[in-house]
Amino acid sequence: MQRRALMAGLLASPALAQGGWQPDRPIRIIVPFPAGGATDVWARLCAESMSEMLRVPVLVENRSGAAGMIGADAVAKSAPDGHTLLFTITPLVQSPIVLGQAPYDAVRDFSPIGQMGTTTLVFMCRAALPPRNLAEFITYARAQAAARRSLNLGSWAAGSSAHVFALAMNNRLNMGMTHVAYRGEAPMVTAYLSNEVDCGINSLTSTREHVVSGKLRPLAALGDARAGGMPDVPTFYEQGVDVGRGWSGFIGLLGPARMPPAVHARLAGVFRDTMHREALRARLVAMDTEPVWLGPEDFAATIIRVRDLWTELTRGMDLQLG
Template sequence: MHRRRLLGLAAATLASPALAQGGYPDRPVRFIVPFPPGGGTDTWARIAAEGMQPELGQPIVIENRGGAGGLVGTEAAAKVAPDGYTLLFTITTHVQTPVVMRRFPYDPVNDFAPIGRLGTTSITFVVGPKVPAGITTWPAFAAWAKGRDLSLGNYAPGSTGHAFGMLLVEEAGLQAEQIAYRGETPMLQDILSGAIHGGFHSMAAAGEMMRAGRVRPLATAGDRRIPALGEVPLLKELGFSARFSFGGFSGLLAPARTPQPVLDRLTEAFRIAAAKPETHRRLLAVDTVPSYQDPATFKAQIARNLREWTEITEKLNLTIDS
């Protein structure tokens, strides 16, 4: 009897696709993206998914769940069954939003098992048709904006774009209302329509509009200029502080307690996808630097970014009521 029971347990284990080394995946995998379609996070997730599909032998479906600066989709991803069939593709708001909103529906470090970082990118301050067309440089904008009530968008409350918008106004001595959106796409639409003056955008979401001249890039955060915007200076070059050097990430996470064989399978597929020339080409096309990190290194960055953003939030009094 005891022997038969052990054999039965072993058979059940081998039959489970989540536990068997060779059985996973046997159906489509889902990436939850905690922002609407069309933004930078959505673009990077699709690049990663398309690179991983041949390695996993299954389709990868993108599910956009925007809301609350990424909290809605991320909380959902933290609570799914840890079987490897629902994953989270996210950005630095993963640690930023809960700190700023003083609400932690998930633990950014311990509720997830990192699979890998895909890349890094800088964000650029842009203005649209609500600003006179002749203003094409930061000095010209700063002179025009003095004494005006500006409206600046950000793609999520507590995001890098939100903090940088506040820092920009503070250091430049301007006045502005900060308006939070549920992702880059609706924010970009309001800039293009003239509803707001401008804000910080990624090249993945707004690069095409910059190249077409529909929005004007005036200055870039980070430590190096964006190749496609070679003439656009860094904020540091314009005399702004080193606080604009804060760097983020885009990457893939699984729920904690996902079985190690499944994590190993996903990690290898992600590593291969991140190294593909086509992945590099597509990332560079949206001015994203391919910068793969393995799970351990990526987890360390998430923990470090959480500490850094907590300090920035306290210094800026960036917390908001959720």
């Protein structure tokens, strides 16, 4: 309670709202996935606005590997001076649970700065494949497996939402697909276009242009609601497949633990003001991303909720990570 009261006071301080801590050199935002993926796109969009407000360059650095844990660990072990931040998504908490032996604790080793929003994930396949809807795809995948021509099921990281929910569908429906993990969403999309992977769960932020061009075919949305940018694509549950019901991930900005209160408060305030810019929010909506800003305390609670849900969801599940 004392920490919450202190943080609320700092965020409300007129002095901090007008200036407060000022970085004395460029700020690095580490994205733990390759350039070109959805997380990278979101980070660069926010960095542009933050740089303007902080009056120093805010640079995005891609440091991928180990399902996002390499970049996250680099931030966790960095100096807590506000000059090294992490822009990431739910694999921050998912990957350690699934892969084990994580180099960091997702709750203890970070200072949440703010949530940017959420995005609906969509199961899709290469449009060159015959199926036109989810039911046809299930039948087709089973037939291919029976003929020993199993489809390749891609994911942007082992243990990610894309992996776990697609594998849950694969296992429950006996589709016989083979999982292939990539080091980020951009390489996975490249694999679609080169026919290396047949299907998978992706963000529309990274794949919309290929859906519109007719190269990828969306079949089912994950979670309880259809994607706002593609309302014609029904959810899994609407189509009789109980996969991903109730699931919602996060997109957000964090720093290392033990940041000085004045530094943390200034960054949280700048990120809040960034997320309240109508032009930025409009750009996010156009990118199939729902802007849902949460301050540090609420974002911290979200991270804990997702961690606990993911622990329960994956308990006893054979994720075939080899």
